[in-house]
Amino acid sequence: MSKAAASESASLRDLPKLDALLGSQAFAPLIEAAGRHLVTEETRAALDVLRTDLREGGHVFQSELTEPALARLVEKRIATLLDPIQCRVLNATGVILHTSLGRAPLAPEAVKAAMREAVEYSCLELDRSSGKRSDRDKLVNDLLARVTGAEAATVVNNNAAATMLILNTLAEGKEVPCSRAHMVEIGGSYRMPDVMRKSGCRLVEIGATNKTKAADYENAITEETAMLLKVHTSNYAIVGFTHEAALEELVEIGKRRNVPVVYDLGAGSLIDLKQYGITREPSVPDLVKTGADLVCFSGDKLFGGPQAGLIVGRKDLVAAVKKNAMFRMMRCDKVTLALLEHTLKLYLDADSVVENVPTLRAIARDAEEVKRKAKGIAGKLKKHGVEATTADSTSQIGGGSTPGEELPTTVVVISKLGGSPDAAAKRLRMGTPSVFCRIENDALVFDPRTLLPGQDTELVAAIAAARKA
DSSP states (O other): OOHHHHTSBOOGGGSOOHHHHHTSTTTHHHHHHHOHHHHHHHHHHHHHHHHHHHHTTOOOBGGGGSHHHHHHHHHHHHHHHHSOSSOOEEEOSSEEEOGGGTSSOOOHHHHHHHHHHHTSOOOSSBOTTTOSBOOGGGGTHHHHHHHHTOSEEEEESOHHHHHHHHHHHHHTTSEEEEEGGGOOBOSTTOBHHHHHHHHTOEEEEESOSSEEOHHHHHHHOOTTBOOEEEEOOTTOOOOSSOEEOOHHHHHHHHHHHTOOEEEEEESOBSSOOGGGTOOSOOBHHHHHHTTOSEEEEESSSTTOSSSOEEEEEOHHHHHHHHHSTTTGGGOOOHHHHHHHHHHHHHTTOTTTHHHHSHHHHHHHOOHHHHHHHHHHHHHHHHHTTOOOEEEEEEEEEETTEEEEEEEEEEEEEESOSSSOHHHHHHHHHHSSSEEEOEEETTEEEEOGGGOOTTHHHHHHHHHHHHHHO
């Protein structure tokens, strides 16, 4: 086709036939790589778009309708279709449990073990000894009870479900006193008063926003009281003239008045984080020791596992929760249970769990180690012609956990990477792997604390590539 002809506007009659394109030499490699069915569908869709454009008076040139040009168009459509939406990310934001980036990265050892079971048949609900059907909870309940010190345990698909299930099981049609300070919203329109109404119980608000005393709980107890609810304010903090009744006080009241005490912990760490500077986050084993009747918490936050709602506490109450008709709607699948099982097994070795669970490792990283990593990254970037400096900063736990508490860190700062900071950040996000950082004072900021082992080299390469883009 001559240059003049290629630049001429096309008409509907110039559109090639589908069968002719599929049988052409230009389409052969594409069919070999992607399969005839997918290529057929995408070619038909591409021709439909071109046909619509021509009918509506759009400009389509003859050069766009050649077999090689259409093969490239279809190849691009297929690449876009197959490009992963939930792609791999280097998290350099400094937010350890980044809700938008999948929260807790899973322990590689747990993933490997779980995937071996996921790709084959597994004993999900079968007792190997008897050969009879059994409870899928058996995969994790004993382990969960052991590492928390609870009498019994069970698992549902997230902590919101755990809270709803507990309320519905223990308090449907009954009263539940709860502090006004605990009327939390955790995002996505999840508000505790709404959850309590949906569960079928009657909320009894007690105390004031900034002060709720143990006496407020006791004075609210009537013959209609089903349980006392305490909610950990994991995503906000009230400071100043405040008071919050201690869990131990509620447990004493509950035992004396024969009313169960439930603690909705939210994030749920299994180890004491005070040694790492996190002072407001109680550990699940410590809460169980107080005598709380039930404690529920998330699997994909400070526990460092998959999304799940973990319920631990009194054996009779856990059994009642499992008998609830809604329990089956909220149960976990075999992959989640396998990931939970093998993550829990990491907690059996107290000496190595912090190193083996990525979330805990990020929290526990020594500030000097992070500083050395930041300086190393900055030095490597300079070799690629990228001007980078380091600066003192702070990291956050994130995921609605430990509000107001931060970890000391050292960040890599890049003031110029071509174009505006927003444009450079977008190039980094759209790269492979995708890189997420912060923008502060018109500069790109990268926190090594949230990089996983070996990712510093990848980060340097990704930044260097974004500079050239």
